[in-house]
Amino acid sequence: MKPLRVADRTRSFKYAVRDVLAVADEAKKAGKSMLYLNIGDPNVFDFALPEGIIESVTRALRDGHTSYAPSEGVPAALEAIRAESEGFGFQGIRDVFVGNGASEAIEIVLTALCNRGEGVLLPYPGYPLYTAIAGKLGIDAQPYYLDEANGWRPNADDIRAHIQPNTRALVLINPNNPTGSVYDRACLQELIEIALEHELVILSDEIYAKLTLDGREHLSIASLSDRAPIITFNGLSKAFLAPGLRVGWAIVSGPELVLAPLVDACHKLLRARLCASHPMQYAIAPALADTRHLPEVIAKLERRRDLTVSRLDAIDGISCVAPEAAFYAFPSLHIEGPDERFVAEMVRETGVVVVHGSGFGERPDSSHFRVVYLPTEPVLSEAFDRLEAFMRRHL
Structure with missing residues (x-):
């Protein structure tokens, strides 16, 4: 039996946020210590699901809402x-x-x-x-x-x-x-x-x-x-x-x-x-x-946003518009050539997993990457130390 023919619609199908993990897996197998700043999942970091949600879902299961x-x-x-x-x-x-x-x-x-x-x-x-x-x-x-x-x-x-x-x-x-x-x-x-x-x-x-x-x-x-x-x-x-x-x-x-x-x-x-x-x-x-958890969440995000913007803006070849919400920054890369290739090399060499800007759409004459600032300040600082060293080597 021949290999199955798949639908044409899948040929150009991409999802950059998770596709970059293929490159990250290469770096991990090569022995890099990995810092994942690619997916906006608060639960992977030090943000806990509110107790009220846990209790309500548990109660629904016990009450037979299945x-x-x-x-x-x-x-x-x-x-x-x-x-x-x-x-x-x-x-x-x-x-x-x-x-x-x-x-x-x-x-x-x-x-x-x-x-x-x-x-x-x-x-x-x-x-x-x-x-x-x-x-x-x-x-x-x-x-x-x-x-x-x-x-x-x-x-x-x-x-x-x-x-x-x-x-x-x-x-x-x-x-x-x-x-x-x-x-x-x-x-x-x-x-x-x-x-x-x-x-x-x-x-x-x-x-x-x-x-x-x-x-x-x-x-x-x-x-x-x-x-x-x-x-x-x-x-x-x-x-x-x-x-x-x-x-x-x-x-x-x-x-x-x-x-x-x-x-x-x-x-x-x-x-x-x-x-x-x-x-x-x-x-x-x-x-x-019940949104009582939000003030603490927002305070954490503000501190980590400030650290992210200040560190990225201090790196030659990178500039960053300060985010006003959420937990992402989208800094500009002042480089020649496509950002997908440059960011893939950044991931391989540093172990810091970020997503190339072209995966989100951008003007053809620009280059960016997305960084998630959900991790703790020490993890972010380590990530930005690695990115700064990488940029010094490649500019």
Whole structure:
């Protein structure tokens, strides 16, 4: 029997955040001591799952919540998500549903919204999940470029320049992964006007909304308008330190008649995949009601962000815009040639695992890498010592 022929859609399929581990494994086998600064998983470091979440999931298991759940989510979870969203000022909420992580909710919406060959505007740099899903579904990924000189914020003129006749949606990641930028009211209002002008659906990924730093305010775009169709994604993975529980959701808001066909299509897909994990959904309401862990989390992140930016900015050949949220920095590399090759060599030679900037999308004439500043200060300091020595040798 011949080797199996696989689907064409997998040939260009990449996910840089985990793909870099193949290079890291080479370095580890060669005897390098490894420091992993590539994946935004708080539980790998000194961040503990809140006790309330542990107790609520344990109780759900003991209470027998192990049958199939309603496809859209258990009522207590949906009510808690809706109530919190209304408290944040979301206008015209039409639907809420729970997914196995925000990632599944995102894929369901894109599957329901776009035919093969239709386009979605994606921020570059941005979380590579979106390009992966686009590739899998045959959606045209249409990049628009965040402005590094303006704190990695969207540029309205650049977005307008990239809109095509087949464009269906505008994706925002706010706060942004990988840059940590946060968008202000004026920026969001301008994006709403673009969406209305071109009849686009806004897909707003707000998984880091509770992790803004330095007292910075996060505004949900759905709180600013009920005229535009907006789908907001969130979940427990980041602010609630529970990525492995795979609990996320989507909130559909805006004009009811415009959104009704999309809501119906999403529910068809939700029914076809049965349900999100039943017992895990019982963590949602208690988590949203208790955020006492967040001040300590944010204080740690602010200290580690400050250390990261100061150390990276002091290295010749690297400059870094200070993140305003989340736990990533996206420093610029002043090098010749592709950053993927340069960063792969950095990983092999130093044992410090970071992700090349081109894996998140970037302007063709630029080079970057993403670093996660979740590790403790001593680990970060050791990592930056190694990177500094590497840059001295290679510049």
